[in-house]
Amino acid sequence: MQTYLKNGYIVTMGEQETVYDxxxxxxxxxxxxxVGKIDPSLVKPDAEVIDLQGKYVLPGFVNTHVHTSQQISRGVGDDVDFIxxxxxxxxxxxSNMTEEDSYVSTLMCCLELIRSGVTSFAEPGGQFVSGMVRGVSEAGLRAKLxxxxxxxxxxxxxxxxxxxEEELDQQVDDLKRFHNTAEGRVQIWFGLRTIFNNTDNLIIRTKELADQYGVGVHMHVAEAKSEIEYTQAVYGExxxxxxxxxxxLDRNLLAVHTVWLTNEEVSLLKKRDVKVSHNPASAMRVLGFAKIPRMLDEGVCVSIGTDGASSSNRMNMIDEMWLTSLIHKGWRLDSTVVPSQDILRMATKNGARALMDEALYGSLEAGKKADLIVIDPHGPSMMPVNDRIAALVTAMRSENVRSTMCNGRWLMRDRKILTLDEDAILQEACAxxxxxxxxxxxHLPDRFPVVKV
Ligand SMILES: [Zn+2]
Known part of the structure; x- marks a missing residue:
């Protein structure tokens, strides 16, 4: 069955980054x-034809750091110190979550991801991979769990x-059970929470296993000042x-946050082709400013992530793109750094590279997977659209994402979620x-006196 989206503003993000108006x-x-100027002979008589009337089509966004298990903990850590x-x-x-909680939390998270145009993501690790697998499979998204x-x-x-030993065995077991399930949309990666909680032996053996199975390693790296103080004290570096x-350090390491780096370490990330996930909202909360302008100058593969709902509250790539466009200009006092086209690369094809899937998605090109979104700029927050590419970063809201397709299947069409029962999930997740x-x-303290009436 064919779907023909015609008369759109097609932002391909392919090799030449051509846009087809x-x-x-x-x-x-x-x-x-x-993609582009479609030869009519390719369109079969029974194809569904959708006239976009000038709406945008983009590759689906790739969110390279999402804690799905934290979705139902939203608000648990607002305005408190890190410890x-x-x-x-x-x-x-x-530690009080069950496997079923993890499943429902993942479903809840997927709703927000689909609504904000994400088609693929990387999850750094909850406790129940099986629960996350069930959620992602049903939602219709792609994920590295x-x-x-x-x-x-x-x-x-x-x-x-x-x-x-227990940690490594559990992961190999998860990999054998769940890798390449759900039509290949679900893949299992190795996780390393943070250097505070990972021995050198674990880190080295994780890398060996990841190479052996041909998958990636997802790790929080140099996220907080206290982490660098710790590694300096314990390892002297x-x-x-x-x-x-x-x-x-290698091409299959996804290093998240990477806020506390020396300039030499930025060069090391480039030299080893380590992938970076920039999470501006959670960084602004407590971590600090990552050297994103320098990383882009050096050619490091930088992608974007939302982190978890208990640290950044919004699992919304569009908000993170907007923040990315602002914060580096602010701290560098230079409004030309990190332009919108860089941010679109980070949110699409760099994300696909970070997930080691650049051959499959991240751009709209013949032969790639049909992971795409339709953007309707109509409305007072995005119109008038003068600079059509910058508007996607500086003015777009998740409400402008009209439809989301992953692996050729509509997950959301005209703002209606098709794969999940949204109301039922919201109710169960809150409970x-x-x-x-x-x-x-x-028990979260009341911030204002509450009178029950
Ligand atoms: Zn995280």
């Missing part, structure tokens, strides 16, 4: 058959105290330098979220 995209099955956030809120919360892996560290909840010494707060003994 008045062009089309022809989809057949899971794949894109043709309170981690030890008193997140650890009790996440990992377990949150920790084999050392003070004060961890008892259920998370695992040996190196900052995180990225230490990872280089362990021999794990489960509240129950976990209760079990974990988390």
């Amino acid at each position: 008045g062009g089309g995209v022809l989809v057949e099955g899971e794949n894109i058959v043709a 309170t956030w981690l030890h008193k809120r997140m650890w009790p919360y996440e 990992a377990k949150s892996v920790m084999d050392c560290g003070d004060g961890l909840p008892t259920v998370w105290q695992k040996t190196t 900052p995180t990225v330098t230490h990872l280089e010494r362990l021999g794990v 489960r979220g509240a129950a976990i707060y209760e079990r974990a003994g988390i």
Whole structure:
């Protein structure tokens, strides 16, 4: 069955980054058959023809860092310091989740991702990969899923105290069960939570296993100032330098946040082709400013992620793109750095490279998977559209994402989610979220006097 999207503003993000004004995209099955000026003989008589009337078509966004299991904990850590956030809120919360909670949290997260134009994402790890797999499979998205892996560290909840061997075995087991399931949309990667909670032995063996299975490693790297103070004290060098010494900096490492880097370490990321996930909202909250302008100048593959709902609250790539366009201009006092076209690259084809899938998606080209979104700029927040590319970064809202297609299947069409029962998920997710707060003994203080009437 073919779908023919015609008369659109097609932003391909392909090799030449050509834009087709008045062009089309022809989809057949899971794949894109043709883009741009479509030869009418390619369109079969029974194709569904959709006249876009000038709306944009873009590759689906790739969100390279999403904690799906934190979706139903949204708000758990607002306005508290980092250690309170981690030890008193997140650890009790996440360690009180069940497999079913993880599944429902993933469904809830997928709703927000689909609504904001994401077709593919990387998950750094909850505790129940099986729950995440179920959620992603049903939602119709693509994902690289990992377990949150920790084999050392003070004060961890008892259920998370695992040996190196147990953590590696569990991941290999998950990989054997779930890798390349859901029509190949679901893949399993290895996870490393952070250097605070990962021994050198675990880090080295994780890299060996990832190479053996041909998958990636997803790790929080150099995220906080306290992390660099820790690695300096324990190893006598900052995180990225230490990872280089362990021999794990490579093209299959997805390094998230990377805020606290020396200039030499930025060059190392380029030299080793390490992929970076920039998460501006959560960075602004507590981490600091990543050297994104320098990374782009050096040619590091920088992508964009939203982090988790308990650290940045909005699992919305469009908000992160907008933030990316602002914060670096601000701290560099230079309004020309990180222009909109760079940000679109980060959110699409760089994301696909970060997920080691640049041959499959991230651009609209014949032969690639049909992962695409339709953008309707109509409305007071985005119109008039003068600079058509910049408007996608500086003015677009998630409400402008009209339809989302992944693997040739519409997940959302005309703002209606087709793969999931949105109302039922919202209801169940809220109930489960509240129950976990209760079990974990988390009580958020009232900020204003509350009178129950
Ligand atoms: Zn994270």
